[in-house]
Amino acid sequence: VVPTYLLHSGVDFGGLASIASSVTTIPTAYSIVRYADSDAVGQVCTLAAGAKGQMLTIILNSRTGSNTIVITPATCTGFTTVTLDAAKEYITVLYVDSTVGWIVIGGTGTVA
DSSP, X not given: OOOHHHXXXXXXXXXXXXXXXXXXXXXXXXXXXXXXXXXXXXXXXXXXXXXXXXXXXXEEEEESTTOOEEEEESSBSSOSOEEEOSTTOEEEEEEOOTTTOEEEEEESSEEO
16 A cells, blocks of 8 residues: 555645644645644644655645744654744655654745
8 A cells, every 4th residue: 555645746636635723733644734724823733753755745825814833743853843924834844764753855934
C-alpha cells in the first residue's frame, strides 16, 4: 500500500486536507494542509511525527483579523516553531526520521 502523500501530484489530486481553527493537531496523513483560522489569536497547533521521507506543506488559507497559528512539531531539527500570520503564508517541511524529525524545506512563514 502506497501512502496518499507519496501518490500526491497536485492540489486537485488527493493528498489535501482543509481544516478549521478548532483543530489543534495538524494532520500528517496528507501532503498539503490548508488551515482556515477564524477562532483564536495565537492558535497553537502540534505536528506529530510523520513517515520517513514525507513532505508536508501547511498553508494559512485564510484568517480573520490578526489571528495567527503557531505550529510546534513533536520532533524537529533547526527550528522550534513556525508562525503563519498572513493569508496564504505557508511552510513546507520534510520528515527525515524519528531522530531528526521535521526539517524546514521552504516557505514564507516565520521559523523560530
